[in-house]
Amino acid sequence: MKTRIGILGYGNLGRGTEVAVMSAPDMELAAVFTRRDPQSVSILTEGVPVVSVREIEKWTDKIDVLVLCGGSATDLPVQTPEYAKLFNVIDSFDTHARIPEHFANVDAAAKEGGKVAMISVGWDPGLFSLNRVYANAILPDGNDYTFWGKGVSQGHSDAIRRVKGVKNAKQYTVPVQSALDSVRNGENPTLTTRQKHLRECYVVLQEGADAAAVEKEIKEMPNYFADYDTTVHFISEEELLKNHAGMAHGGIVFRSGKTGINKENNHIIEYSLKLDSNPEFTTSVLIAYARAVKRMYDEGVKGAKTVLDIPPAYLSTMSGEELRAHYL
Amino acid sequence: MKTRIGILGYGNLGRGTEVAVMSAPDMELAAVFTRRDPQSVSILTEGVPVVSVREIEKWTDKIDVLVLCGGSATDLPVQTPEYAKLFNVIDSFDTHARIPEHFANVDAAAKEGGKVAMISVGWDPGLFSLNRVYANAILPDGNDYTFWGKGVSQGHSDAIRRVKGVKNAKQYTVPVQSALDSVRNGENPTLTTRQKHLRECYVVLQEGADAAAVEKEIKEMPNYFADYDTTVHFISEEELLKNHAGMAHGGIVFRSGKTGINKENNHIIEYSLKLDSNPEFTTSVLIAYARAVKRMYDEGVKGAKTVLDIPPAYLSTMSGEELRAHYL
Numbered sequence: 105m106k107t108r109i110g111i112l113g114y115g116n117l118g119r120g121t122e123v124a125v126m127s128a129p130d131m132e133l134a135a136v137f138t139r140r141d142p143q144s145v146s147i148l149t150e151g152v153p154v155v156s157v158r159e160i161e162k163w164t165d166k167i168d169v170l171v172l173c174g175g176s177a178t179d180l181p182v183q184t185p186e187y188a189k190l191f192n193v194i195d196s197f198d199t200h201a202r203i204p205e206h207f208a209n210v211d212a213a214a215k216e217g218g219k220v221a222m223i224s225v226g227w228d229p230g231l232f233s234l235n236r237v238y239a240n241a242i243l244p245d246g247n248d249y250t251f252w253g254k255g256v257s258q259g260h261s262d263a264i265r266r267v268k269g270v271k272n273a274k275q276y277t278v279p280v281q282s283a284l285d286s287v288r289n290g291e292n293p294t295l296t297t298r299q300k301h302l303r304e305c306y307v308v309l310q311e312g313a314d315a316a317a318v319e320k321e322i323k324e325m326p327n328y329f330a331d332y333d334t335t336v337h338f339i340s341e342e343e344l345l346k347n348h349a350g351m352a353h354g355g356i357v358f359r360s361g362k363t364g365i366n367k368e369n370n371h372i373i374e375y376s377l378k379l380d381s382n383p384e385f386t387t388s389v390l391i392a393y394a395r396a397v398k399r400m401y402d403e404g405v406k407g408a409k410t411v412l413d414i415p416p417a418y419l420s421t422m423s424g425e426e427l428r429a430h431y432l
Numbered sequence: 433m434k435t436r437i438g439i440l441g442y443g444n445l446g447r448g449t450e451v452a453v454m455s456a457p458d459m460e461l462a463a464v465f466t467r468r469d470p471q472s473v474s475i476l477t478e479g480v481p482v483v484s485v486r487e488i489e490k491w492t493d494k495i496d497v498l499v500l501c502g503g504s505a506t507d508l509p510v511q512t513p514e515y516a517k518l519f520n521v522i523d524s525f526d527t528h529a530r531i532p533e534h535f536a537n538v539d540a541a542a543k544e545g546g547k548v549a550m551i552s553v554g555w556d557p558g559l560f561s562l563n564r565v566y567a568n569a570i571l572p573d574g575n576d577y578t579f580w581g582k583g584v585s586q587g588h589s590d591a592i593r594r595v596k597g598v599k600n601a602k603q604y605t606v607p608v609q610s611a612l613d614s615v616r617n618g619e620n621p622t623l624t625t626r627q628k629h630l631r632e633c634y635v636v637l638q639e640g641a642d643a644a645a646v647e648k649e650i651k652e653m654p655n656y657f658a659d660y661d662t663t664v665h666f667i668s669e670e671e672l673l674k675n676h677a678g679m680a681h682g683g684i685v686f687r688s689g690k691t692g693i694n695k696e697n698n699h700i701i702e703y704s705l706k707l708d709s710n711p712e713f714t715t716s717v718l719i720a721y722a723r724a725v726k727r728m729y730d731e732g733v734k735g736a737k738t739v740l741d742i743p744p745a746y747l748s749t750m751s752g753e754e755l756r757a758h759y760l
Contacts, residue, residue, distance in 0.1 A: 123693055127572050148693060204757050224760055231566070231701075233760045234744050238559070240759070241720040241747035242713075244455050290706070363716055365451055365476060369708035371716075373559075376704070378618070380697035385570075388691055388699075392569040412755055416562050417740040419569035427740055429532050431568070432552055432561045 107398045108134040108166060109391070110191070112157065112183065113173035114145050116351070117196065120387030121171045122148055128391055130421050134167050164190050168401075169394040171387075172196075185209045188408075189217035192397050194390055196226040203229065211408035220401045221408045225393045226386040227377055228252070232357045234411050235375040239359030243371060246361020249287050251279035251300060255353030255382065263328045264305055267321050269313030272341060274348040278302040279356065287358050290370040296331075303334040306348050308341045353382035392419040435726045436462040436494060437719070438519070440485065440511065441501035442473050444679070445524065448715030449499045450476055456719055458749050462495050492518050496729075497722040499715075500524075513537045516736075517545035520729050522722050524554040524714055531557065539736035548729045549736045553721045554714040555705055556580070560685045562739050563703040567687030571699060574689020577615050579607035579628060583681030583710065591656045592633055595649050597641030600669060602676040606630040607684065615686050618698040624659075631662040634676050636669045681710035720747040 109125050111118050114136050125133045126149070133152045138145050142154040155163070170191040174180050180197045187193050188210050197206050203224055214221035224230065228250070236248060257277045264273035283300050286293045293299075305322055309315060319336045323329055339347075356376040363369050379385040393411065396418035400409070417427055437453050439446050442464050453461045454477070461480045466473050470482040483491070498519040502508050508525045515521050516538050525534050531552055542549035552558065556578070564576060585605045592601035611628050614621045621627075633650055637643060647664045651657055667675075684704040691697050707713040721739065724746035728737070745755055 120691075123691060126693075127691070129572075200760070203760050204753065207756055229760045231570075234566075236759045237744045237748055237755060238562075238720075241723070241744075241749075242559075242716045244457075288706070290708075363448075363451060363455070363709065363712040365454075369712055371708060371713050372704075372706040374702070374704040374706075376700075376702040378616070378700040378702075380618075380699060381691065384691040384697055385699050388570045392566075395569070410756060410760055412745040412752070412760065413743050415741050415743050416565045420565055421569075424740070425532065427565060428535055428738060431564045432528070432531050432557045432738055432740065 106130055106132040107395065108132060108168045109394060110135050110137060110163060110167035110170040111173055112137045112160070112170055112187070113179070114138050114140075114147065114154075115173065116383035117173035117387055117390075119148070120381070120383040121173060121390060123384060124387045124391035125149075127388075128395070128421075130395065131391065135163060137163075160187070161190060167191055169194060169397050171390055171394060173387075181206060181209070184221065184223060185213040188213040188219055188221035190219075191217075192220045192401050194222040194225055194394050194397055196230075196386055196390060197224045198226060198229055200229060207408050207410070215407045218406055220397050220405050222393055222397050222410065222414075223408055224410055225390050227379075227389060228355060230386075230389055230411055231377070232355065232375070235357045235373070236359070237412055239357075239361075239373045243359050243361025243363070243373070245363070245367065246359050246371075247292050249295070249300075249358040249360070250355065251284065251358075252355040253277040253279055253301065253353070255355075255379075256348075256351070260303065260305075260328055263325060264307060264322055267318055267325075269310050269318045270307055271310045272308040272344055274306045274344060276304040276306075278304055284356070287360060288372065288374070290360055290372055292360050292370070298332055301332060303329055303332045305334060305336045306339050306344055307336055308344050309338055350380075351382045351384075352380050354378045395419055395421070434458055434460040435723065436460060436496045437722060438463050438465060438491065438495035438498040439501055440465045440488070440498055440515070441507070442466050442468075442475065442482075443501065444711035445501035445715055447476070448709070448711040449501060449718060451712060452715045452719040453477075455716075456723070456749075458723065459719065463491060465491075488515070489518060495519055497522060497725050499718055499722060501715075509534060509537070512549065512551060513541040516542040516547055516549035518547075519545075520548045520725050522550040522553055522718055522725055524558075524718060525552045526554060526557055528557060535736050535738070543735045546734055548725050548733050550721055550725050550738065550742075551736055552738055553718050555707075555717060556683060558714075558717055558739055559705070560683065560703070563685045563701070564687070565740055567685075567689075567701045571687050571689025571691070571701070573691070573695065574687050574699075575620050577623070577628075577686040577688070578683065579612065579686075580683040581605035581607055581629065581681070583683075583707075584676075584679070588631065588633075588656055591653060592635060592650055595646055595653075597638050597646045598635055599638045600636040600672055602634045602672060604632040604634075606632055612684070615688060616700065616702070618688055618700055620688050620698070626660055629660060631657055631660045633662060633664045634672055635664055635666050636672050637666055678708075679710045680708050682706045723747055723749070
């Protein structure tokens with residue numbers, strides 16, 4: 105029997121999850137739950153119902169894993185604990201500083217419900233976290249470096265849109281090539297914020313706005329831009345929609361560490377992602393871990409888990425024998 | 433109490449393991465076991481005994497994890513099952529084709545002894561295997577690419593040394609840059625053996641040997657060189673010892689895969705290692721997994737395991753709380 109997936113929330117992540125389920129031979133989409141009027145939501149998979157979230161409790165015995173596709177700011181802190189009482193759930197909660205609190209809330213709820221609840225699944229947190237933990241355990245004497253991009257930062261784009269005179273904007277976070285080169289050369293550099301990332305802004309002005317004033321306000325904005333080398337390009341709305349609507353992203357996690365009786369040998373572990381679609385890749389990770397959630401639940405596991413708790417084999421459709429024969 | 437590590441076999445891997453234990457705050461070296469005369473073996477750690485392997489059974493209650501540092505061809509197929517009856521063990525068995533058979537033998541022995549036995553730990557098999565399994569689960573529709581080097585291949589160096597007229601030799605396996613570029617560009621190429629790796633040979637001739645004949649015999653050697661672009665450099669023995677004694681190695685595992693309703697988005701996962709010392713890095717991986725072996729044993733686990741079975745958190749000295757707060 106296939107693992108029955110439910111999706112809660114049908115934005116970019118919800119659609120990505122739907123597409124990822126299509127590529128999973130051992131899974132099927134059972135229902136999409138929405139806070140909107142279900143009549144107004146049109147999904148890709150034929151024959152699968154769109155259901156009001158108010159009806160979700162009727163689905164507890166028809167869903168094996170519920171994929172929570174809401175945002176980390178306000179949706180998931182409420183939704184994940186709420187639904188972990190009723191379903192096995194998985195989310196992509198990505199507010200790093202609030203993970204311990206979210207974990208505790210979700211763990212209590214999942215244990216109350218006798219369910220498995222995975223939090224913070226995706227690429228960062230997620231695959232990047234895995235790589236940080238593996239690499240730190242293997243090279244205890246070393247330095248971590250995380251670079252993001254080239255890709256759109258939603259938070260920084262929003263910050264630009266709040267500037268007076270700005271109609272629309274996209275902000276790309278770009279790793280600095282010389283910093284990447286230095287890390288790759290094993291130089292173990294100490295890098296300032298400015299030395300690690302550039303910020304490239306594409307800005308559509310409102311009619312009559314003062315371009316110089318807008319550029320100055322962006323470049324001097326504390327936390328968001330002041331500590332970075334920032335470039336501002338003014339473009340038309342058509343150009344923004346045509347050339348900057350993509351959802352490509354990526355990043356690199358490095359560990360550069362030393363071994364040897366005199367620490368004479370350096371080793372560099374580099375994990376790099378280059379993604380055409382951030383939401384589709386994130387949901388591909390979610391669906392692989394949804395497989396692990398089902399397997400743990402079937403084994404009697406209860407409570408909150410993160411990617412750090414899951415044996416790699418649990419993500420695969422293959423048996424241990426197949427994996428050892430072909431992938432080890 | 434610290435985890436007490438035993439080392440069996442004191443060559444490059446044994447020495448690397450000893451150095452890795454020094455960097456592990458939660459471990460201590462208890463003894464080094466050798467098939468040689470213990471008097472003839474001098475180790476780095478003061479106060480730790482070198483013991484004849486004939487005495488090893490007296491150490492069953494003084495060792496938590498025995499690290500087996502023998503070779504995959506003849507040592508480990510015998511040693512790992514033999515010692516898995518007496519100790520928790522870990523090895524770096526790397527003959528890919530014989531892993532299923534080795535796993536079965538070790539599993540039976542470890543279950544008989546009530547011990548945990550990890551096999552095939554290192555970087556390939558090992559970290560590369562992990563990355564293949566994670567990446568295939570996440571991107572089911574895609575291609576795998578593994579490149580090795582630049583680094584010395586012992587098997588190819590040995591093959592050259594068997595050629596008549598050759599006194600000594602080192603062979604480097606080198607990834608072809610254009611192949612790496614094509615994979616990184618998301619072109620999902622189909623690559624022949626020749627298109628993936630170059631073979632660079634540094635050869636010391638015996639006095640009076642025919643250089644042209646040696647070069648021809650190397651380049652036409654089936655399996656080892658005939659399918660590759662091979663370059664042969666004749667150098668002096670002094671030059672070989674001075675410039676080609678290093679143990680640097682590395683490699684890259686790629687997964688390039690597509691998502692989207694029309695498979696319109698490509699994603700590239702790249703995992704790369706650049707290692708100054710192959711044996712020291714390999715043993716750093718062994719020691720991180722030795723930590724997991726001890727933890728599983730304390731939990732009552734029995735039998736053979738591979739890296740695919742181990743939650744990442746088990747490699748770390750940190751608690752789940754610390755890992756979630758700082759590494760997720």
